[in-house]
Amino acid sequence: MSKVLVIGAGGVGSVAVHKMAMNPGIFSEIVLASRTVSKCDAIAESVKQRTGQTVKTHQIDADDVAATTALLKAEKPELVVNLALPYQDLAIMDACLNAGVDYMDTANYEPKDVAKFEYKWQWEYQDRFKEAGLMALLGSGFDPGVTSVFAMWLKKHKLKTIRTLDILDCNGGDHGQAFATNFNPEINIREVTAPARHWENGEFVETPAMGMKQEFDFEEVGPKNMYMMYHEELESLARFVPEMERARFWMTFGDEYIKHLTVLQNVGMTRIDPVMYEGREIIPLQFLKAVLPEPSSLGETTKGKTNIGDIATGEALDGSGEKTFYIKNICDHEDAYAETGNQAVSYTTGVPAMIGAAMMLTKKWRGEGVFNMEQFDPDPFMEMLNEHGLPWTVEELPAPLPF
Numbered sequence: 001m002s003k004v005l006v007i008g009a010g011g012v013g014s015v016a017v018h019k020m021a022m023n024p025g026i027f028s029e030i031v032l033a034s035r036t037v038s039k040c041d042a043i044a045e046s047v048k049q050r051t052g053q054t055v056k057t058h059q060i061d062a063d064d065v066a067a068t069t070a071l072l073k074a075e076k077p078e079l080v081v082n083l084a085l086p087y088q089d090l091a092i093m094d095a096c097l098n099a100g101v102d103y104m105d106t107a108n109y110e111p112k113d114v115a116k117f118e119y120k121w122q123w124e125y126q127d128r129f130k131e132a133g134l135m136a137l138l139g140s141g142f143d144p145g146v147t148s149v150f151a152m153w154l155k156k157h158k159l160k161t162i163r164t165l166d167i168l169d170c171n172g173g174d175h176g177q178a179f180a181t182n183f184n185p186e187i188n189i190r191e192v193t194a195p196a197r198h199w200e201n202g203e204f205v206e207t208p209a210m211g212m213k214q215e216f217d218f219e220e221v222g223p224k225n226m227y228m229m230y231h232e233e234l235e236s237l238a239r240f241v242p243e244m245e246r247a248r249f250w251m252t253f254g255d256e257y258i259k260h261l262t263v264l265q266n267v268g269m270t271r272i273d274p275v276m277y278e279g280r281e282i283i284p285l286q287f288l289k290a291v292l293p294e295p296s297s298l299g300e301t302t303k304g305k306t307n308i309g310d311i312a313t314g315e316a317l318d319g320s321g322e323k324t325f326y327i328k329n330i331c332d333h334e335d336a337y338a339e340t341g342n343q344a345v346s347y348t349t350g351v352p353a354m355i356g357a358a359m360m361l362t363k364k365w366r367g368e369g370v371f372n373m374e375q376f377d378p379d380p381f382m383e384m385l386n387e388h389g390l391p392w393t394v395e396e397l398p399a400p401l402p403f
């Protein structure tokens, strides 16, 4: 029986709060705080209708450390689940230290003025969390999050060592719009337009954005073009699975998406430096976000499936030589919408956020300091994925990936 305070009332926050309310044995009290309190109230109303549970709401600007500290001291939750934007991570970690509360998030810190995300800034909180006897768990979404737990499950049950790892993220959903992003457009476009990086022979190798393309036939979706890009779990996987010779991340994009993004980039609409417009500074990418559809509005029309998983090749645990395994989840956009009012991209992130929080509150995952998903026993997390809407399968492939 524990009290949790969630910050951020977007698609991911909405799914996580709905799923927490469906598990009152673990989450006995839920508080939801965000910049726009009306969005918190709308989620609380939907939760009440769907589950009968009450969610308390607050307005908070999480960039304001003093205000967040005051809210935490007043509400006294056992855990803060940060589902706002990556820009708020450090401010919320500071508030947790001030108020003596555990911390969890789904995306690593990113400064607003540089399109660069890395764990460095949050790993630097290690000593402060440890000395305070507090726990911070980083990246408990799907990717990062489940993709790391999948890799550790393979290492525990199938492979003694992982030689190569490929993470394949396919969104086969169609929202019927010419161009829209499935989660926060600013974060999504910054991620996609950054140079690709993959791990090879002990170092990160950088290549041009969207420069490497492969077609892959995804189960229940069909053949899709996927592009190699940098993704944050590569950094923690390289640290905690040091024997890997190579690790790569791939994401599918349709031709229409690439065409629109190329034009937007060419005309300067994805810039994150300020430009003067009619006497005031604007950031083109933030203006673009304001004219694109809200990701949360896409749920009602999105059809199709997501298919996200890991393909790992390495020495089999049973001594039978080198083997390749594919472990994945397939999630249906319409089912996700029917259950929580949000499409599958929010669902596949919000469910693991609820599970990570459950791991911490039930003390199945416990430690003092700052932790990544790779550092804990994957089994209880994997069990909850099966029980709470993200069932997974594992199969042996006849050969490693041919590319």
Ligand code: NDP
Pocket: 007, 008, 009, 010, 011, 012, 013, 033, 034, 035, 036, 039, 060, 061, 062, 063, 083, 084, 085, 086, 088, 106, 107, 139, 140, 141, 142, 143, 144, 145, 182, 183, 184, 187, 295, 296, 345, 346, 348, 349
């Ligand atoms: P949204 O943009 O839909 O929601 C973000 C929410 O945070 C909004 O309610 C927003 O408020 C609120 N917020 C923003 N700034 C502040 C602030 N200063 N103080 C308080 N609240 C604030 O994003 P998503 O729900 O799609 O994503 C949430 C998080 O999940 C992001 O960090 C994203 O990177 C991460 N993510 C992780 C994935 C994974 O697999 N690991 C996949 C997808 C997303 P307002 O409504 O006022 O704008």
